[in-house]
Amino acid sequence: MGFRFDLQARDGQARCGVIETPRGAIRTPAFMPVGTAGTVKAMLPESVRETGADILLGNTYHLMLRPGAERIAALGGLHRFMHWDGPILTDSGGFQVMSLASLRKLTEEGVRFASHIDGSRHMLTPERSMEIQRLLGSDIVMAFDECPALPADDARVAESMRLSMRWALRSKEAFGDGPGHALFGIMQGGVTRELREESARALVEIGFDGYAIGGLAVGEGQAAMFGVLDYAPGFLPEDRPRYLMGVGKPDDIVGAVERGVDMMDCVLPTRSGRTGQAWTRRGAVNLKNARHRDDPRPLDEDCTCPACRSYSRAYLHHVVRADEIIGAMLLTWHNLHYYQDLMRGLRAAIAAGGLLAFVRDFHAQRAAGDIEPL
Secondary structure (H helix, E strand, O other): OOEEEEEEEEEEEEEEEEEEEOOOOEEEOOEEEHHHHHHOOOOOOHHHHHHHOOOEEEHHHHHHHOOOOOOHOOOOOHHHHOOOOOEEEEEEHHHHHHHHOOOEEEEEOOOEEOOOOOOEEEEEHHHHHHHHHHEEEOEEEOOOOOOOOOOOOOOHHHHHHHHHHHHHHHHHHOOOOOOEEEEEEEEOOOOOOOOHHHHHHHHHHHOEEEEOOOOOOOOOOOHHHHHOOOOOOHOOOOOOOEEEEEOOOOOHHHHHOOOOOOOEEHHHHHHHHOOHHHEEEEEEEEOOHHHHHOOOOOOOOOOOOOHHOOOOOHHHHHHHHHOHHHHHHHHHHHHHHHHHHHHHHHHHHHHOHHHHHHHHHHHHHHOOOOOOOO
16 A cells, blocks of 8 residues: 545535555544654553554654664664554654754755754755655655744745755655655745745645645744645645644644644643643643642543543642652643544544534633632
8 A cells, every 4th residue: 555645524624534554544634743752752652552643753853863763774663663553754854953953054955063962963965864764764754844933034934945945856856766655845935925835836846745834833923823824725735635844732733724734743742741731621731730739630521541530630730749750641641632632523523514613612611711629
């Protein structure tokens, strides 16, 4: 079986479907938990699967630095290395080079940089990014791009976008023929409609298995992001998956799905789980707050994750305040479970033609706030 996208239903601009890959199906809209360095932090792979995740995200930049793509390949590839048998998408490394590395030098060839870990010097190019992702065994490979932080002036954004389009062509040429593997191009262009349209035209002319919308959630704010998403997905082919990179909070996800996005990823649910924050139907809950210390109720009475099924808010408050590892484990599991529950609800609502009611109920529950303390 190769890579195929089966679009099954629409409700307004929202879509639901299935991405078929040799390693399994990905139900869309899909949220991809982030396993940056070959692990979804504080979770076993089996636990991630139990939350309902069909696909994970890994990162080229982090894995090339530690433990090294060649080492992972010699050990059987990333799937075997991290004990995950489902599909894996790998980011190209471009965003991390720009945001984490030091002593960067950007040229037409690529980016020369110093590792944030040990200062060692590296060169990442479209060709090297494709080689690393091939060594990892990625099911979905991302083209190498540059992602400038916003706000930035149009001239800087245009220059960056056009460089990314030239790198996209080189990525496609270097990717070559990868049976069973897919290559996604990445649209850039900031918050300027004309640049986004120019970027989309260039990517479609090159031809990719799927298309990402990059360069958002980098400082522009939700209103500006939604402004771009009101038109950007429509510039991309109907019959290919659309992936919004690095998003986000639950209301970001719902708004993106309403606007035609099929795939998303974000570190937020796992990072929040390690800092005492839980995401629920009624918004974010800070388990560090003293109001939870004597509360025998579950975090969310309607949630079936282990944190809600077996532990009280008082216990979660205790282990979070005591900095016990189980606190990060339970809250991360809960957050990923909640995110996957949200995706299940969105898929069912789109399939039934009831997205408007689902979104209305989603916002009403959040507006009601967390349950009152005892």
